Amino acid sequence: MQDEDVSDRRSETLGDEIFDRILDLIYSCELEPGMVVNESALATRFGVSRGPVREAIRRLQGIQLVSREAFMRARVVSLSPQAILELFQMREALEGYACRLATLHMTDEAIDKLISDLETAHALGPQADKTHFDFHERIVRASGNSRIVDSLCGDLYHLLRIYRRISGAVPERKEHAFTEHWQILRAVKARDAALAESLMRSHVERAGRQVLAQVPETRHPGAGGAER
Amino acid sequence: MQDEDVSDRRSETLGDEIFDRILDLIYSCELEPGMVVNESALATRFGVSRGPVREAIRRLQGIQLVSREAFMRARVVSLSPQAILELFQMREALEGYACRLATLHMTDEAIDKLISDLETAHALGPQADKTHFDFHERIVRASGNSRIVDSLCGDLYHLLRIYRRISGAVPERKEHAFTEHWQILRAVKARDAALAESLMRSHVERAGRQVLAQVPETRHPGAGGAER
DNA sequence: AACCATAAATGTGTCAACAGTTCGATCCCT
DNA sequence: AGGGATCGAACTGTTGACACATTTATGGTT
Known part of the structure; x- marks a missing residue:
């Protein structure tokens, strides 16, 4: 060895x-x-x-x-469908709230920068896979709440990453994602916190459903998968 | 030793x-x-x-x-005012969402049971201190999302507990809390998820401000207190 | 042949000692 | 006397060995 x-x-x-x-x-x-x-x-x-x-x-x-x-x-850990659902629900709550905070705290310049970065990344296309999570991380970090940032980018991120290659495999999903990201940023720029949060929640929920639909028969031994 | x-x-x-x-x-x-x-x-x-x-x-x-x-x-860990704020924000996001889930998933019987438990606990008065967090824990567990439950009741709970004796020291706050708890439960019983979530958020935010107002000069060495 | 009890084998929990780093105090220098 | 380097003490990181629990294999019994 x-x-x-x-x-x-x-x-x-x-x-x-x-x-x-x-x-x-x-x-x-x-x-x-x-x-x-x-x-x-x-x-x-x-x-x-x-x-x-x-x-x-x-x-x-x-x-x-x-x-x-x-x-x-x-x-x-091997996540059961139920565990995946719960994971995305938690992400929905946290990331939605982070989006709300970002809407309230970001400067106009930072918002414009994020918008332009999103559009150039989309124009490039190929490595759009990487862009997806970058957008979410950017939003989360813009919330200014380091505890939420740590939880989302530090802990949940690892779990999501294991199951992300599945959601990334769908081609037309990326176009959807880009549109949704763009709509979210419009709400942020309009300083409509409630709308931005709502849009982010829907976006995350949709991504969760996507993953859940494609991984119905992952191995989850012991008919549970949930741990602890 | x-x-x-x-x-x-x-x-x-x-x-x-x-x-x-x-x-x-x-x-x-x-x-x-x-x-x-x-x-x-x-x-x-x-x-x-x-x-x-x-x-x-x-x-x-x-x-x-x-x-x-x-x-x-x-x-x-010694929390700075900023860290306490962030802690309560995270709790706001998670517990609000948990309240929404509870509104969607609880049975009518469970809701009635929770209402009666709340009222009898309030009637007893003295040990209302214990009741406070019991209410929150009951709601969180009713969400059915074990990941959120673990995060709230397992991790954040310990941190909050250190700083809770301060908020518990205020007498008339308890009456406020009871009223807010009761209002939340009314929204839950009416199956108004959005309202229930909103009320829970306001309630948590108010509690956070209470703690924050009373702990402005806790020791937070190094002019930061935040760690990692 | 199937089943329960027993024993070897594998793997985790705990311990005491060693190695390297940081903290505190002393001492020296300007 | 004040500031900074130096030495010693204390603590954390790491290691290999030992003790215990669990799992797997073995053998005897019905």
Whole structure:
């Protein structure tokens, strides 16, 4: 084993390093949802002790990316349709409110900048996939509420990312998304907070339905999938 | 040291035990906001190794109750006025949405039960302090969204609890709160989701302003208080 | 052949010691 | 006397070994 070794960077702690490393393993689907996350195996693989690995897994558990109890083995979380619905509902609440705050707090210049960025990104087309979430992140960060930003961009983001490749696979959805993003920004520019929030909610809900419709038979072992 | 010893329960892991123990220390103000959380000191105090204590502190860091970076000592988080505002904003978004979901999903019987419980609790008066949050928790759980429930009742709840004794100290606020709770329930019973959500938001915002007005000069070291 | 009890094997929880960094105080220099 | 570098003390990060729980394999029983 030990295909990769850690030996260079020293700015951050080893636990942080391993945390990112395992995250990449999950993103690259080497650790698929439902698979067990073995402490000692990962430890020997990364060439470190079990301590940092254990710590990283605990952090992953903290942001709900792996499920684990007492002495059971940790597993990469596998979301049931119900869990996906709840995830998008929470995003709806938080991102809608963030959009409201952004409408109230953004400067006119920042709004215009965001509009132009959106349009140029859409004109480019190809890498519009990346643009999608950039828009949402921009709005969320513009809310000025760092707690909401952390929750959305730090925790939920990881979960969404696992299931996002599915929604990104639909081609004509992107055009819809662009239109909706543009409408939201119009409401923001008009300083209509209620409308902006409402539009954002609808937009997120639609995206959620999209994902939910395309992932009805993801593996969710134990007929639950929900953890903790 | 070692004023207390852990030797009986074995159902849960030691780390969980220590986690609850430190939480109690924070609630009982033995660990005030801003104070350092010393791994080895707590380890010898609880009569365990540093491992479980370390794990517990990491979990506390995960729910934002202690702040810590790289090799620095961990400290109990001390919220700046700005951070308190953001906390209540997040609660406003989440709890408002939860109220909306509850309005859509609760059965008529459950609503009537909640109304009668609220009124009897108000009639008793004395322990109305406990009732306050019970109401919110009841609504949140009635939403049926376990992710929102976990976030509100599991994470934010701990932070709010530290600063709640201040808001609870105001006497006539309780009467206000009861009236607002009652109005919210009327909207729920009328199945007016938009109104219920709006009322809940106003209610939470008012509570937040109350706390904010009474804690202008809490210690927030480093002229920031916000962590991470 | 199916089923329950038992035992090896795997994996997690805990511990005590070691290594590196930060914090605090002392000491030196201007 | 004030400011800054230096040394020591305290604390966090990391490690490898040990103890316990769970899972899997094995064997005896009905």
